[in-house]
Amino acid sequence: MVQRNAIKKHILKFLWVYFCLAGPSLLAQVRIDVEILSPVLDANKPLFIALDYNNWNPGDPAYVLTKVKENNYYIVLDDAPPSFEYKFTQGSWILVEGTPSGEGLPNRSFDINSAKTKLVQAKILGWEKQVAYDIIVDNIPENTPKDAEIYISGNFNNWEASNADYKLKRNIQGQFTTRIYSDLQKLEFKFTRGSWESVEARESGKARPNRIIKRSSDINNKAIIVTIEGWEDLMGTLHVYSLFDFLLLFAVFQGMLLVIAIPLIQNANIEANRWLILSIIISSLSIFLYLISNFQTFVNRFPGIVILHDFVYFVYAPVFYFYLIKLLYNVQFLPSKWYLHFVPFLIQFFVYLPFLMQNDKRFLLDLMEQKLILTYIFGGAGIFGLLWNVYYWYLFRKTIVAYKLEFQTNLSYEQNLNYLNSVSVIQFVVLCFWAFSIIAILVGHYFDIDNIRLFENSVDLTWFAFSTITYFVGYFAIHQSETFKAQPQKISIFDDLLETSVNLNQKPSQNDLESTKREVEKLEKYMAEHSPYKNPKVSLSELASQLQIPAHLLSKIINDHYHQNFFDFINHYRIEEFKKMVVDPKNHNLTFLGLAYEVGFNSKTAFNRSFKKITNQTPREYLDGIKIE
Template sequence: MVFTKIFGQIFSSANYFKFFWLVLIYLNIGSLVAQTNFVIDYVPKDTKPSDILYLTGTFNNWKPADVNYKFTRKTDGTYELRNKFFNGSWISYKITKGSWPTVEVKNDGTPLTVRKHSFNNAIEETLILQVAGWSDTFNEQTKPQKVAIVLTEIPRNTPPNSSIYICGNFNGWVPGDQRYKMKQLANGNFQIEVPVYTAPLEYKFTRGNWLTVEGNSYGRPIPNRILGSKEISLNQPIKNRITYWEDQSYGIFNPYTLLLILTALQGFFLIFIINSSRNNNKWANQALSVLIFIISFTLISRVVIYDRVIYTDYPRLSLLTDLVFFLYGPIFLIYIERLLQHSKKSFQAYWPHFIPFIIQIALYITFSFNPTHTFIEQNLFQSLESPPYAFYEVIVLLALVFNIWYWFRIKGKIKMYFRNIEVNYSTDQNIKYLNVIMMVLGVCLVLWTVIVLVDIYSTYSNYPINYTANLLIDTLWAVFSVVVYLLGYFAIKQPEIFRMAVVEVEESTPEENRSQINTGELKELKQALHLKMIQEQVYLNPELSLPELAEKMDTNVHTLSKTINAGYSKNFRDFVNYYRIQDFIERAQDQKYKNQTYLAIALAVGFNSKSSFNRSFKKVTDKSPREYFNNLKTD
């Protein structure tokens, strides 16, 4: 009930999130149970009436002669396989005559890349297929060059008696093709010869299906292995080693994803913390809660796509991580304006800032209407040369520029606030954490820029650097997650920063800056001001502000500010802290305070933090407190 109330408050002023949730529901369409009919209306002329045709694929672990997927030959010469149900949203498949040596090929005898089909459970589908040729027909005609592939090492956790397969563009990427089951030699190595129909030769190792393909330690796909024309022409065995299997690695729960999961959970908990108590920052914390929710949600989405099974069934979930592209900057800006400028404008008032996000959602929904297998291919085999990915790259580039612009705009607002606060207030505000967060976000933008440059270089060069790009992307998300950890750290160490109201400062107008004080008036004001500081010791008030002191002086803020600037060549904060430091020095040498620490004395003379005191002491004396008093002893 408490959580419902909190999240209701968070999103009550953000109606656009209703649209966000509709998109989420759309992208989470479950696995389909599809009924499909397959009809082959053309086969090669050399196909005998006695030949039996089979459907093989991911649904039967690539068994080439599965009686459950046997075609029936009709009197009109067509072949039919009716009323087959498939679990999942898509399949990969091929047609055989009962064995892998008789699998279908292109009309020139070269391997046919596996067929793919995405299902639509709204209707019963019928797929019309044509077979251009059979592999056994071309075996005698085509004698491609062959290259020996040697596997010298496999992971220690490889299940006993596992069969190792190689697949690639030489067999249409069938992962369980019995023709390419590797033979184990007496020395423990595995070896096989594969044909080279085209260069470069691309391949991967599996244990019979894509769930057991080689991968990295975190269970993520690795780039295809590639042999160029130069390597192939050497006619020497190509040695390889497998470090990890995808299904035998850490999987979805690994050190990297656990970091993201813990960050997201901390983010959700932090939302509860900063909204569960009365505070003067309600409007700012509301925007901050939305910001933390978006970060946490995208981190969880990032984790989900690390599992091959989840990704295969729900590939469109990968788009959820991109929702932060055009949301983070505007919402962070809203938070800063509500925090520093006490703005109470609703989220709707900022609607122009969210136009890029709305356009992105519209484009992504259109993009996600592509068949599931096509969607996955465009994600896994990304290339700037393909229109869909080129469109995605444009979005990434625009998002980078978009966020850099917001970073500088927000940085400017924070910098202006700190500059004006020194003119109006004598103590620091507890919002230095903003500078730390801006620094982390700056690192993220630098990493993002490097990723874009690496991607462009990889696209237009002959040196694939997918591993480097993936490492940089993972690093970017890890650094991005630090924002939530920082907010959590400050929420625990300095919880008051999320409860106390941040002071509002005003900039002086050009007319006020140009106004002058005559010499006689300046002298009188300086004398009165000095007496006020010495006799009444108003500097002892840690919350002393320029307006408050002007009221005590029976003058206006701008006249007092001019007096301090012109008469002492200091801003308001440095002027007040000068008197605090003088008082501190006197007390530190007084026997009456000998049992008190420097920090206790500093707080007693009006400082509100150790860092503020040390900074001011160094500014006034050009020494640290310890150095200053050690010098006094030696003198």
């Protein structure tokens, strides 16, 4: 026990001697006096020391220097390590000491073993030259609270909404001013009242894009005067943009009503209308998401809302295509590879999924900073979405044209499907605005043109044009009678291959010619005696049944012998009958339209179009010619 106590005494004695000799070398109290020989960059900010042992924090409150008199400061570093490196700043690395010419300086250093004293005399000869931006807000919204504090937030301060160093100050003219130092090539920023809920907006309260200042040779200390139009949490009066928003909202409500009304009112085209209802749901939902994504109140709660409406790029067109197929063609089932139409949508979903699942604050910050990966992904989705929809617009036109040829082969009357042509025109307008938006943003990016307002207006017009499709499709779907269903055809690259008969181009035999001649005579006799063309709804199958010959044979006779389709064949008889009736005194009490109905036409438009096609004259021109004779 005595021996153990003796050992402890020796150890304690050794440690006491060691700290007496080495202690001053391990920890020391160092005083640094600083004289500033060059005016500070910002007279309102204190002087800091950033050291290697405080992780080079340029604005640590524990290391702020005390001002002795004008341009003279000091700091006492308690428990400083035996050697360290340091620099002087004004709270950030943008405001850091430099050479008199504005160039950077190497780190200052201190070593207690080589220093003769623990008092360091330092002089600041200059500051690193930084580009200065003087921001002046000359006008703010009238509804801004009187005691509001306005901050500037951007990529130069990590988008902090209420950083005290970036608080604007009011000058004697009543303007709000601040100076920003940054060596960034492009400054992006917005003004806030201390939070992202109270960020600046368009005059209507709608979200505005980041303000952008691009660095140039003459930008330094050049006043940049801006105006704050509105605040997102303080909606302004009703302006054109808010009226535009109401129109979009009305389209959404009408879509909801159509989703309810179509299945209750319409009993025709039931299968097709199911796809139509789905397309209306998709379009209305996407319009609504686009609408609310323009307001920061919603974006702050769920930032992913700004990209949800992008899903319409790849899902709406296939659904509308299936509506047309079900409406116009006699198909019981979708093509066996129908799912291929939705592969781009699935790819987009899985690409977007990580961003939708990302931390809300992180995603919002990435959006503010316009990260390159977001630009490529969302911009690429817009470009490929445009190409995808152009392809489907081609399919829509191809489907309608093919159907028109088919019903002209089988029917003698026109289907009331002009609304599909109107929808096709609107879709084309949507694609034009969409393409213009992409071109505008690309031109602005590559040619350094500030056309963001043009881009915004073009995008708004794209969505407005898209919203009008619901009006046309929904209204006519409610009033549309059951359509003639044509035989299915291969329209899309994803559709099944259809079996087609092989044309061997065989020369008809003598018996075939004689048989055809007899059938032609039989047809002409029946047309002359029974006037089946006066039936507005007469069809190829109905006339073939009356003649007791196969429908395909009757179609072949009309095509080969008369070089017409069934539609033109019947209308030719109707026009000839009209010519006879118009000169008959017994019919002088009837109007042109009345005579047209008498000979089998079911509309004025169909009569005028057929008359012009067959006679190369309008009915009025024909009648005037008769009077002259």
